[in-house]
Amino acid sequence: MKFFALLLLILGCSGLFQQASAKADSLTIDRVKKEIKQLQAEKKYGETAKAYDQLGQLYHQQYGYNKHTMEAYFNSMKYYNLVGDSLGYYNVHITIGNYYTQDYFMQSYAEQYLRRAMSFFERTNNKPKVIESRLGIANIDEKKEPISKNLVTQLRETEAMCVKYEQPYFQTYALNLLADTYLRLKRPDSAQYFATRSLAMAKNLKINWLISLNYFYLGIVEQFKNRHAKAIDFYQKSYAIAEAEKSISTLRELSKHTADSYSYLNDYKNAYRSSLKTLDFTNQFYYSQQTKSIRLQELDSQIKTLAVEKQLAEEQSRHQRIINSTLISILLISVLGFVALVFLRRQQKLIAHQQSVIAQQQIRQLELKSLQAMIEGQEGERSRIARDLHDGLGIQLSRIKLFVEAHQEQLPVSVKDPLNQFLDEACTETRLISNNLRPYALSTFGLIPALEDLIQKLNLVNETKLTLEHYGDIPDLVDEASVMLYRVVQELLNNALKHAQANLITIQIMANDESLLVSVDDDGQGGEFPDDPSQGNGIANIKSRIAYLGGQVMWQSAAGKGTSVMISLPMTRLVKSASTIPV
Structure with a gap:
């Protein structure tokens, strides 16, 4: 199977071979799933852990950073822990930590997994695994602001360890991290030196993802030196490999830097296309159900852990009750012993009840934190992309338009009129995308002016009156x-x-000292709205946001009589006197 996959990579990414590879991977995944069920039935938990590890690798080959991949590795870690295999258990810690490193919102969890693994492997004197853990932590540290002054020294020490313990794969990665660190320190010559060394070793070892990253870093070096045509050539080489490896995070950054280089070359058509790719890859990585599921998976695992602890407490309580019953039958002749035993049982019930209440509160807090992290991540990323479009591409397009208007007399009519039209369309589309991601009126004037602006724009393009x-x-x-x-x-x-x-669609907003009421009514055809959130992401998003604000939402609709949506929110959760929304 490995030879077959390598042969497909050499022959190229034709549609026929991709379909054959996907089918082969799917068959292999199904085979491993069947083996896992058989091993679980036979209670061979050590082999089950290894099978889940293999399943995670197969999911990675087919899907990359995916919730199925993460679920397989979490199951592998669970079974390694069950059989007491510490080596396998902490190996999976490193794998999960490296996966989480790709996602900005999960890097704190990534560091926790990697540091726990490094502590174990340092105690057991497993130098290759210590090196791998150090590199994973360094990969997180170099993304922090400001960059640690000791990071370059630590990476050079790690590279020296790779040479000493004959770990060429990790040495290649250490050189790659040094190149990235020097780029962040704005030292392109040093970055070029280490990226070139890492690229040569990666090609020799056939490590595709490192080859892609080194081409990317060499492109950034050329961008530093204002050699944008050469930078684009490196970016395109990196893009081809990253696309084959399904690395959405790398593709996102490549598209962003490619758009910058095209802008400097005044190739605004390709710059615009690359910017749209950046937006598309960002949406795929941060807003898809897959990546949302991954971000929530760590919190879900904590919730499951609390549930397991609660179950264990209940089992212990049941065992204790059996013991107490036995003691009661033995100590019936002693009134004092009986009274003491009853008192003990009451105390135990009270403690068990308190633990149950605390566990439920912790679960609710984790759920709210996960929802808050998801919403803040969405709005933060939308604001950043909107600023990038407005301050970057929008300004460049405006400069081009002013330049063209200043030199209109030098251009023939057959060129001038289409060029002005294309520039107007590009400027308009850029403003629409930026305003949709983060409305200017909302951040500047507040909710009511922003809604008035939204309705005015919708009235211009729709027959329905709002x-x-x-x-x-x-x-x-x-x-x-x-x-x-x-x-x-x-x-x-x-x-x-x-x-x-x-x-006609009517929006009404009413406020008093206690609550804010919002209603949206239309005279349309009406219909039924499902209670199950899985039936529609739009309705689920509305319910989750209103619930997060502590409010309630209700739909009323009948066929042919229109639809009315009523929202009620407590004012104490909305006004500026409460500096933050309480959790």
Whole structure:
């Protein structure tokens, strides 16, 4: 199978071979799943752990950074722990830590896994694994701001350890991290030296993902030196390999830097295309259900751990009750002993009840934290991309338009008119994308002006008439609440415009000292709304955001009589006097 996969890589990524490889991988995955079921039935847990480890590798080959990959490795770690195989258990720690390193929101968990693994392998004097753990931690440290002054020294020491203990694979990676670190320190000559060394070793060892990264870093070096054509050539080489390896995070960064180089070369058409690819890869990596599931998986594992601890406490309580019953039958002749035993049982029940309540509270807190992390990550990434589009590509397009307008007399009419049209369309589309990601009116003027601006724009492009009415003194809301309410109303309007076939949509906002009421009504065809969130991501997103703000949402709809959505929110969770939304 390894030879077959290598042969496909050499022959190229034709559609026929990709289909054959995918089918072969799927068959292999199914075979390993069947083996796992058989091993579990036979209670061969050590072999089950290894089989799950193999399943994780197969999922990685087919899907890359994927929730199925992570689930397989978590199961592997669980069974290694069950049989007491510490080596396998901490090996999986390194694997999970390296996976989490790809995701900005999971890097704190990645560092915890890697440091636990390094502590174990240092105690057992397993030098290759110590080297691997050190490199994983260094990969996290170099992304922190500011960069540690000792990071270069630590990486050079790690490279020396690789040479001493004959670990060429890890030496190649250490050189690659040195190149990246020097780039972050704005020392392109040193970065070029280490990237070139790492690239030569990676090619010799046939480590595709390191080959791709080194081409990427060499492209950044050329960008530092204003040799943008050479930079694009390196980026394209890196892109081809990263695409074959399904590395979405690398593809995202490559597209972003490629757009920058095309802009410097005044090739704004390709710069615009690369910027759109950057946005697409960002959405794939941060907003897909797969990556959201991965971010929540660590918190889910903690919730499951608390549930297991609660189950163990209940089992211990049952055993204790059996022991107590036996003691009661023995000590019936002693009133004092009986009273003491009853008192002990009451205390134990009280403690068990308190532990149960605490566990439920911790589970709820973890669920709220996971929801908060997901929402903050979405809005933060949208704001960053909107700023990049506005401050980067938007400014460049405006400069081109001013330049063309200043030299109109030198251009023939057959060139001038289409060029102005193309530039106007590009500027308009860039503004629309940026405004949709982070509305300017929302961050500048607040919720009501932002909604008025949204409705004005929707009225220009839709036959359905939209109106906004607001009553009462609506106070300034905290930014988090304003963004969530804006997204909820935006989602409701989009659903109504898309499905309701309405002539009129009315938005009403009413405020008093205790609550904020929002209603969205249309006179469309109406319909039924499922209670199950899995039936629609839009409805699930609305419910989760309103629940996070401590409010309630209710749908009323009948066929041919339109739809009414009513939202009620407590004012104490919204106003600026409460500096943060309490968890």
